[in-house]
Amino acid sequence: MTRILVIDDEPQIRRFLTICLGSQGYQIIEAADARTGLQQSALHEPDLIVMDLGLPDMDGQALLSDLRGFYRGPVIVLSVRNSERDKVTALDNGANDYVEKPFGANELLARIRSVLRTFASIDVPPTGFDDGHLKVDLQTHRVSLGGADIHLSRKEFELLRCFIAHPGRIVTQQQLLKEIWGPHHSHDTHYLRIFVGRLRAKLQDNPTAPRYIETEAGVGYRFMGGVER
Numbered sequence: 710m711t712r713i714l715v716i717d718d719e720p721q722i723r724r725f726l727t728i729c730l731g732s733q734g735y736q737i738i739e740a741a742d743a744r745t746g747l748q749q750s751a752l753h754e755p756d757l758i759v760m761d762l763g764l765p766d767m768d769g770q771a772l773l774s775d776l777r778g779f780y781r782g783p784v785i786v787l788s789v790r791n792s793e794r795d796k797v798t799a800l801d802n803g804a805n806d807y808v809e810k811p812f813g814a815n816e817l818l819a820r821i822r823s824v825l826r827t828f829a830s831i832d833v834p835p836t837g838f839d840d841g842h843l844k845v846d847l848q849t850h851r852v853s854l855g856g857a858d859i860h861l862s863r864k865e866f867e868l869l870r871c872f873i874a875h876p877g878r879i880v881t882q883q884q885l886l887k888e889i890w891g892p893h894h895s896h897d898t899h900y901l902r903i904f905v906g907r908l909r910a911k912l913q914d915n916p917t918a919p920r921y922i923e924t925e926a927g928v929g930y931r932f933m934g935g936v937e938r
Contacts, residue, residue, distance in 0.1 A: 710735070711757070712735070712753060712756050712757075713730055713738070713757045713821070714746065714760075715737060715739055716740045716745075716760035716764070727739065729814050729818070742765050743772040744766055746764075746772065750776060757783050757784075757785065759817075760772065760784060761788055763788065769786065769799070770799060773786075783805040783825065784805055785804065785807070787808050787817070796928050797882075797883065801881055805878055805879075806823075806824055807879070807928075827875075838873045840934055845870075845873060852869070860911075864890075865911070867888075867889045868885065868908055871888060872930065880929050880930055881929035882901055886900070908922070909922055921933060
């Protein structure tokens with residue numbers, strides 16, 4: 710049975726999640742503060758952690774950093790904080806997704822299924838991508854769309870490779886810039902917008918109704934290829 714640790718100081722949220730997630734076959738472990746959450750995560754080794762940022766004994770951002778010192782599973786932040794800065798910081802600190810309160814049960818369940826699918830195959834790095842329309846061979850650097858080869862620049866290909874490596878997960882602008890352009894370019898978001906725009910054009914991906922690259926405004930991007938909607 711998949712174990713989910715819920716770290717939240719609101720009893721009604723914990724109760725709701727226990728009922729909602731339990732009805733889907735998940736085993737729920739509860740923690741009302743950061744200290745208990747750290748103990749429970751070490752003791753029970755949950756398959757997924759759902760956590761709030763506003764905790765009574767420690768800020769959630771600090772808790773995320775502490776968790777990532779030993780916990781390698783997925784973490785979904787569930788918080789009333791909705792600023793871009795909070796989202797980016799949480800994702801940079803190791804969160805795999807961010808859901809705002811109030812939230813819909815179906816949306817949260819879909820996010821949980823998505824990150825669990827991703828982590829189920831995390832030990833097997835992708836060698837490519839093929840959905841019958843877009844085909845990418847990461848070893849030969851060959852990319853085709855509808856059976857026709859398309860040419861990507863080195864930076865465009867590195868962007869696509871990074872997206873494919875994190876299906877369904879938000880990759881922040883800073884993560885992409887550091888990985889592809891280097892640590893000295895972590896704030897050069899105009900570079901990123903230009904190259905993402907070029908990549909989208911070559912993949913014939915409409916940014917207003919994306920098939921592959923979805924924008925999380927002010928935060929980063931999510932590769933939706935092969936991800937259930």
